[in-house]
Amino acid sequence: xxxxxxxxxxxxxxxxxxxxxxxxxxxxxxxxxxxxxxxxxxxxxxxxxxxxxxxxxxxxxxxxxxxxxxxxxxxxxxxxxxxxxxxxxxxxxxxxxxxxxxxxxxxxxxxxxxxxxxxxxxxxxxxxxxxxxxxxxxxxxxxxxxxxxxxxxxxxxxxxxxxxxxxxxxxxxxxxxxxxxxxxxxxxxxxxxxxxxxxxxxxxxxxxxxxxxxxxxxxxxxxxxxxxxxxxxxxxxxxxxxxxxxxxxxxxxxxxxxxxxxxxxxxxxxxxxxxxxxxxxxxxxxxxxxxxxxxxxxx
Amino acid sequence: xxxxxxxxxxxxxxxxxxxxxxxxxxxxxxxxxxxxxxxxxxxxxxxxxxxxxxxxxxxxxxxxxxxxxxxxxxxxxxxxxxxxxxxxxxxxxxxxxxxxxxxxxxxxxxxxxxxxxxxxxxxxxxxxx
Numbered sequence: 001x002x003x004x005x006x007x008x009x010x011x012x013x014x015x016x017x018x019x020x021x022x023x024x025x026x027x028x029x030x031x032x033x034x035x036x037x038x039x040x041x042x043x044x045x046x047x048x049x050x051x052x053x054x055x056x057x058x059x060x061x062x063x064x065x066x067x068x069x070x071x072x073x074x075x076x077x078x079x080x081x082x083x084x085x086x087x088x089x090x091x092x093x094x095x096x097x098x099x100x101x102x103x104x105x106x107x108x109x110x111x112x113x114x115x116x117x118x119x120x121x122x123x124x125x126x127x128x129x130x131x132x133x134x135x136x137x138x139x140x141x142x143x144x145x146x147x148x149x150x151x152x153x154x155x156x157x158x159x160x161x162x163x164x165x166x167x168x169x170x171x172x173x174x175x176x177x178x179x180x181x182x183x184x185x186x187x188x189x190x191x192x193x194x195x196x197x198x199x200x201x202x203x204x205x206x207x208x209x210x211x212x213x214x215x216x217x218x219x220x221x222x223x224x225x226x227x228x229x230x231x232x233x234x235x236x237x238x239x240x241x242x243x244x245x246x247x248x249x250x251x252x253x254x255x256x257x258x259x260x261x262x263x264x265x266x267x268x269x270x271x272x273x274x275x276x277x278x279x280x281x282x283x284x285x286x287x288x289x290x291x292x293x294x295x296x297x298x299x
Numbered sequence: 300x301x302x303x304x305x306x307x308x309x310x311x312x313x314x315x316x317x318x319x320x321x322x323x324x325x326x327x328x329x330x331x332x333x334x335x336x337x338x339x340x341x342x343x344x345x346x347x348x349x350x351x352x353x354x355x356x357x358x359x360x361x362x363x364x365x366x367x368x369x370x371x372x373x374x375x376x377x378x379x380x381x382x383x384x385x386x387x388x389x390x391x392x393x394x395x396x397x398x399x400x401x402x403x404x405x406x407x408x409x410x411x412x413x414x415x416x417x418x419x420x421x422x423x424x425x426x427x428x
Contacts, residue, residue: 029347166345167342167345170346170348173347173348174337175338192305192346193345215310277308
């Protein structure tokens with residue numbers, strides 16, 4: 001379990017995180033999303049005890065993380081920029097990990113090297129970027145972590161490798177109740193794997209919610225009326241975004257689906273379509289609500 | 300067992316539920332048959348176990364499956380009670396499609412034939428055994 005309470009951090013005069021709260025329940029897969037520079041990596045570095053916070057607290061399995069070696073042994077971390085010792089092969093790296101992580105699982109390691117079809121003896125720094133990511137996964141998952149913190153882990157992996165990686169992660173969650181926090185810009189993939197999401201915006205947590213709940217709360221509505229659109233309707237419902245294409249109106253509306261439909265139906269539409277939003281759309285419209293320019297984003 | 304469409308806008312837990320309902324209604328899964336555990340299905344489909352759990356919970360609430368503590372989930376043997384909400388929604392859908400067909404000039408007999416054909420296709424198998 002990961003718990004962050006009122007975390008704040010500034011670098012010189014620049015405030016990067018402001019009163020951030022975050023909770024990842026045991027056995028949950030949490031997607032952390034946010035625009036570039038919104039503070040995701042900084043937040044993650046606090047979870048790992050790499051940065052010391054100015055204010056607030058970070059707990060993993062109910063223990064403070066900073067300079068707590070015992071708790072770090074149970075965390076699997078893949079940073080955004082990988083680091084390997086120069087001249088080390090994966091085999092060398094594995095024996096280093098074995099000394100540090102008490103739960104190292106040799107059987108799993110051998111098994112994974114096999115599935116990913118990597119040469120253990122090649123120098124890691126000579127491998128391609130994607131293969132270096134695979135090495136990171138193999139090493140991290142072989143430590144049998146209780147908590148996984150993955151900073152943009154799948155970037156640079158080919159589709160087949162992603163599938164393998166997700167399979168291992170899902171397996172760990174299903175069988176060992178591992179808690180996972182993933183940051184990524186690949187919202188489609190996050191959407192299919194996460195059950196909880198947090199949207200970080202300019203150092204503050206904008207939304208933190210169950211993904212299905214979040215998705216059932218915002219709707220995309222296409223509607224056509226015989227005459228002009230009744231003015232009152234935009235006052236009746238909570239409109240996040242509105243657009244007109246020919247005679248078709250497009251609304252992004254927040255609220256209970258039944259209620260919204262009945263309100264639109266009151267004015268006898270010729271066509272009324274209601275669609276759930278994708279995570280990508282939620283992300284864009286929610287940020288649009290807090291002052292992001294979205295006019296030019298095309299769907 | 301089945302595939303999930305990750306590009307669909309439909310939530311995954313609903314997709315999982317729909318697939319199970321289909322399998323149960325078509326009697327591919329028979330009454331009191333054990334369905335895969337949450338873990339099995341999650342790893343098989345590479346889907347979040349919590350999502351599968353949610354589908355199972357909802358399927359149980361709607362009476363399609365029942366769970367036995369420590370043994371797993373089983374197909375219910377009394378699935379006559381389809382949820383009203385879904386029923387009404389489907390009827391509405393059929394009505395919409397039917398009116399469209401009528402506008403396009405399809406005759407009544409042809410519509411009835413279509414319904415009978417579909418009915419026979421789904422239920423036809425069980426008549427023989």
